Amino acid sequence: MGGGVFDEDLLAGVRDVSPLMLGVAPFALVAGIAAVDAGLGLAEAVGMSVIVFAGASQLAALELLGENAPLAVVVGTAAVINLRMLMYSASIAPHFADYGRRLRAGLAYLLTDQAYALSVAEFDENPDRSRWRYYLGAAASLWIVWQIGTVVGVVLGAGVPDAWGLTFAVPLVFLALLVPAMKDRPTTVAGVAGGAVAVVAAGLPLNLGLLVGALCGVAAGLVTEVRVS
Amino acid sequence: MSSGLGALAASPRAWVAIAVIGVITYGIRLSFIHLFGRIDGVPTRLQRPLRYVPPAVLAALVLPDLVTLGPSVTATFLDERLIAGAVAGAVAWRTENVFATIATGMGTLWVFRFVVFA
Numbered sequence: 001m002g003g004g005v006f007d008e009d010l011l012a013g014v015r016d017v018s019p020l021m022l023g024v025a026p027f028a029l030v031a032g033i034a035a036v037d038a039g040l041g042l043a044e045a046v047g048m049s050v051i052v053f054a055g056a057s058q059l060a061a062l063e064l065l066g067e068n069a070p071l072a073v074v075v076g077t078a079a080v081i082n083l084r085m086l087m088y089s090a091s092i093a094p095h096f097a098d099y100g101r102r103l104r105a106g107l108a109y110l111l112t113d114q115a116y117a118l119s120v121a122e123f124d125e126n127p128d129r130s131r132w133r134y135y136l137g138a139a140a141s142l143w144i145v146w147q148i149g150t151v152v153g154v155v156l157g158a159g160v161p162d163a164w165g166l167t168f169a170v171p172l173v174f175l176a177l178l179v180p181a182m183k184d185r186p187t188t189v190a191g192v193a194g195g196a197v198a199v200v201a202a203g204l205p206l207n208l209g210l211l212v213g214a215l216c217g218v219a220a221g222l223v224t225e226v227r228v229s
Numbered sequence: 230m231s232s233g234l235g236a237l238a239a240s241p242r243a244w245v246a247i248a249v250i251g252v253i254t255y256g257i258r259l260s261f262i263h264l265f266g267r268i269d270g271v272p273t274r275l276q277r278p279l280r281y282v283p284p285a286v287l288a289a290l291v292l293p294d295l296v297t298l299g300p301s302v303t304a305t306f307l308d309e310r311l312i313a314g315a316v317a318g319a320v321a322w323r324t325e326n327v328f329a330t331i332a333t334g335m336g337t338l339w340v341f342r343f344v345v346f347a
Contacts, residue, residue, distance in 0.1 A: 022326070022327070023326065024327075026327060026328050026331050027327060030331075038243075040243050041240070044240065044243045044247065047244070051248065051250075052247060052251045052254055053254075056286075056287070057254065059290075060290055061247075061250055065242070065243055065246060071242065071245060071246055071249075074246045074250075075246060075249045075250055075253070078246075078250040078254070079253045079254075079257075080286060082250075082253070082254045082257050083257060083279060083282055084279060084283055085254070085257045085258050086257050086260055086261070086271060086275075087276070087279055088258075089257065089259065089260045090260075090261035090271045092262065093261040093264075093265035094265060096262055096265070101263075104263060105259060105263070107262065108255070108258045108259040108262045108263070109255060109258065109259075111258040111262075163342075164339070165335075165338060165342070166335075168294075168334065168338055169331050169334070171291045171294035171295060171314065172314075172317050172330055172331045172334040172335070173327060173330075173331065174287050174291045175317055175318055175321050175330060175334070176317075176321045176325075176327040176330035177283075177287055177327075178284060178287035178291055178321075179321040179322050179325065180325050181283040181284040181287055182284050186280075187280070187281060187284045188284070190284045190285040191284035191285060191288040193285070194285035194286065194287075194288040194289040195288030195289060195291060198289035198290075198292055199292050199293050199298065200298070202297070202298075209293060210286075210289050210293070213285070213288070213289030213292075213293075214285045214286040215285075216285075217281065217284065217285025217286070217288060217289060218278050218281040218282060218285045220281075220285075221280070221284070222278060
């Protein structure tokens with residue numbers, strides 16, 4: 001393996017992640033547009049993309065902030081959405097076990113759906129790869145595109161008339177993530193139940209509809225799993 | 230909140246939300262990467278419900294933005310957002326492509342908003 005950070009393994013990560021940018025870039029644009037729509041400025045929008053760096057939770061938090069939901073509901077909803085990364089953390093942890101605490105702390109910050117999925121697949125297929133360099137190549141590329149997309153989205157969002165309904169792109173992004181997430185009977189039931197309850201509960205005080213819908217969906221998935229097996 | 234104060238108060242509120250969500254999210258990301266060696270993986274009891282978090286949360290995010298329960302069935306279904314969502318959902322299912330889903334969804338929304346229902 002060559003000396004510097006910019007070696008073959010890092011570049012392989014950059015190369016492998018690039019086709020995914022077709023999905024990540026519009027997602028980042030929407031995060032910027034949604035921030036403007038929620039009444040946030042450029043500093044807050046970029047601050048959120050840097051500090052939180054997790055798209056689905058950012059969009060949900062922005063929607064709730066825009067509706068003046070209580071902070072506890074904003075934070076609770078975002079936290080539930082990001083709980084899935086607990087699975088990623090556990091699954092990728094053995095690959096990083098030999099590294100020092102500082103490096104692991106840095107790598108953890110960059111953990112996303114895409115970086116996780118890509119890296120774990122590559123580590124299985126190609127055990128000779130430098131794990132952290134490959135992961136860093138993919139994850140840092142995603143980070144850069146995410147920040148640039150957010151800035152462009154803020155500029156766009158401020159310039160396009162409301163009638164165009166650009167924020168409708170937010171549920172469309174979620175829809176594109178939802179469809180592949182419903183991959184078998186219990187996950188489909190979880191989605192259908194979660195969505196239906198959220199529609200009916202849309203009028204609940206404190207904007208609790210989303211949380212109530214999500215929890216009912218998880219419960220419905222668990223019940224279906226038990227009945228199927 | 231008065232309108233003048235509202236603009237001023239929006240910023241600290243957003244920053245507090247960003248900071249707290251950021252700390253929690255980083256904690257989730259770091260959890261097992263940090264603890265590995267002491268804990269072997271996610272306990273099964275936690276693993277099972279976590280599997281259903283993505284579809285349940287995503288659907289709960291999407292559907293209320295597409296459907297508003299109207300006074301009648303027709304009013305509920307003759308909504309450009311629901312029609313655009315249905316078309317985009319079909320595209321998402323066939324292509325699993327975020328860009329194609331956004332493009333067809335927005336296109337359908339504009340056709341119905343500016344042409345069909347205009």
